[in-house]
Amino acid sequence: MSLKYNRIMEDMKSRLEEGTLTAGSKLPSVRKVSEDYGCSKSTVMKAYDELEKEHVIYSVPKSGYYVVNDFQQAREEQEVIDFLSAGPDKNIMPYVEFQHCLNQAIDTYKEELFTYSDPQGLYSLRVQLVNYLQNLQVFTEPESLVVVSGSQQALHLLVSLAFPNGKNNILIEQPTYFGFIESLHLQQATVFGIELTMEGIDLDRLEYMFRNNDIKFFYIVPRFHNPLGHGYTNREKKKIVELAEKYDVYIVEDDILGDLDPDSKADPLFSFDPSGRVIYIKSLSKIFLPGLRIGTVVLPAIMMRDFLQAKFCVDFTSSALSQGALEIYLKSGMLHSHLKKVKEVYQKKMLLVQEACEAWLPANTSFSKPASGFYLSISLPGNVKAKQVVQLLHEQHVYVDDASRMFLPPYKKENLIRLSISQVNESQIVPGIKLLADCISVLDSRKIHGKPTNFLPI
Ligand SMILES: Cc1ncc(COP(=O)(O)O)c(C=O)c1O
Known part of the structure; x- marks a missing residue:
């Protein structure tokens, strides 16, 4: 079966190349192709399904299969092998479902979504985010959350914010997420590094850095690290939080890919001290629609006022339209x-x-x-x-x-x-x-x- 369906695929592609099948034209019917190739209809269906997955053709129910209009572009995209882009896989994004959520949000909230709203984020969305965070072992309440315009915004604002420990410098894993390094440079922060390999970090070195370098916070990407792919064990995470407590250092935990963890026992650093030592940042950009520009940060009460003031200065609020639609999406249970x-x-x-x-x-x-x-x-x-x-x-x-x-x-x-x-x-x-x-x-x-x-x- 596999040889025949490959041949059908290749032949259809050749006809496209030659121009005997053109953009928008209808492909021969499944019955006709099965007769021509002397194979079953399911073999032809498989070939057409694969071509559809490659975005070469599309199907119209009760009508048949057609060549996509931008076949040339689809072909060029096919030829590129992209290990570079770090947005989510476009083929699995729930665009249609989200379109319904957008419409429903507008019907429900009307002009509220098109005017200035609460700088901390729509309360109703924060309630949904609290439920969502529970699945990541982050137990908090809507009052402790701020909805931010992507986790990048939270990271950027934290660089210059005064912290309750009165300290000045920032410690980062080496290597680390490039966008944060950019933010540190732009704001001329004093930054120290600690080497990270797939074996982790040297905890004695971390203690030394905490003790001697006036560290305001340690920025850490604890799961599926960017760029290494590294993840800490629960024991290491607990130890890092203990050291932070001992030396009065804050932790900024960027758990952007935490949802993908197949290990249900892996806990975030936040769960080892939910009292405010760990600032937990969760973006939805890698699992959902990054263009919404929505993430959230869990802050200690003592930092809330200053953080909101800083956020107000850069964008007043995050997009209320994105927030309203996301709330409907989360409420519907579709995220699950x-x-x-x-x-x-x-x-x-x-x-x-x-x-x-x-x-x-x-x-x-x-x-x-x-x-x-x-x-x-x-x-x-x-x-x-x-x-x-x-x-x-x-x-x-x-x-x-x-x-x-x-x-x-x-x-x-x-x-x-x-x-x-x-x-x-x-x-x-x-x-x-x-x-x-x-x-x-x-x-x-x-x-x-x-x-x-x-x-x-x-
Ligand atoms: C580790 C990490 N943190 C934060 C971000 C920023 O993402 P966003 O602002 O879309 O939430 C990225 C983006 O790639 C990232 O890789």
């Missing part, structure tokens, strides 16, 4: 089934990428093996630079990220690349990793032998 789907999709892609890395990458590279999430990182052989790999692969339409910008200068590594699995199609994973492997081998041998190869110009 959506989350189930996204968890499966990302976990599967993550596994496929790791299997491909295991099978194809040269022995002198190593890669991280997170159980899910968006990111994994690959350490290249010492003499191969991430920048070169990125450039060489780009010429082959394979996009990966050089992680060097995710480090502060003293910690910089130039041989780390980040793969994001969120937007790559499953069928492109093996070809993409094979090209990556070839590229690493070529650059490695060039360095060793010092002679040019004819693989690709650089």
Whole structure:
């Protein structure tokens, strides 16, 4: 069966290339194709389903299958192997459901969604967010939450905010999320780093930093770290919170990918001290619709007033339209089934990428093996630079990220690349990793032998 359906797919694509099937035209009926190819109708249906998944054709109930209007664009998108983009997988976003929520929110709230609203966020949304956070072992109340315009806003505001401990400096994992490093630079914050590897951080070093460096807060991405894919054990998280308590340091916990954790026993740092030592930030951008620009932060009461003042100064409030529609979506319970789907999709892609890395990458590279999430990182052989790999692969339409910008200068590594699995199609994973492997081998041998190869110009 599989050979026939592949042949049908290929033949249809060839006809598109040749122009004998054009954008908007109807494909031959399933019955006709099954007769022409001497195969069952289900084989033809399978071929058409696959073409639909690749966005080459679409179906109209009771009518048939048609070629998409932007076939050329769909084909170009197909050719790109994207391990770079870090937005959620577009194919599993609930656009239609959310459209209903938007309409319903407008019907329900009317002009309220189009005027200034509570800077802390719609109370009714905060109630829903409290329920949602419980699934992540974060138990709080609507009064402790602020709805923010993406977690980036909360992070940015916290950099300059005065903290109750009266301290001045910020400690970050190295490497860490690039957007936060940008925010630190822009605000000229004094920042220290602590090295993070897939083995974790050195807790003695952390204690030393807490004790001696006037640390206001420690910014930490505890699950499915960006860019490493690293995650802390519950024991480590508990210890970090204890040290923070001992040295009067705050923790800013960015749990952006926490929803994807297959380990139901993994707790956030917040759960080890919900009294205000840990500021918990949860974005919905990776599991839902990042363009809504909605996230939330759980703050200690003592910081609420100053934080709200800072937020008011930058945008008054986060979009009330996004908030109202999100509230309806959460209230309907639709997030639950959506989350189930996204968890499966990302976990599967993550596994496929790791299997491909295991099978194809040269022995002198190593890669991280997170159980899910968006990111994994690959350490290249010492003499191969991430920048070169990125450039060489780009010429082959394979996009990966050089992680060097995710480090502060003293910690910089130039041989780390980040793969994001969120937007790559499953069928492109093996070809993409094979090209990556070839590229690493070529650059490695060039360095060793010092002679040019004819693989690709650089
Ligand atoms: C670790 C981390 N934190 C925060 C953000 C910011 O996301 P948003 O502002 O969309 O919530 C990102 C975005 O990629 C991220 O990777």
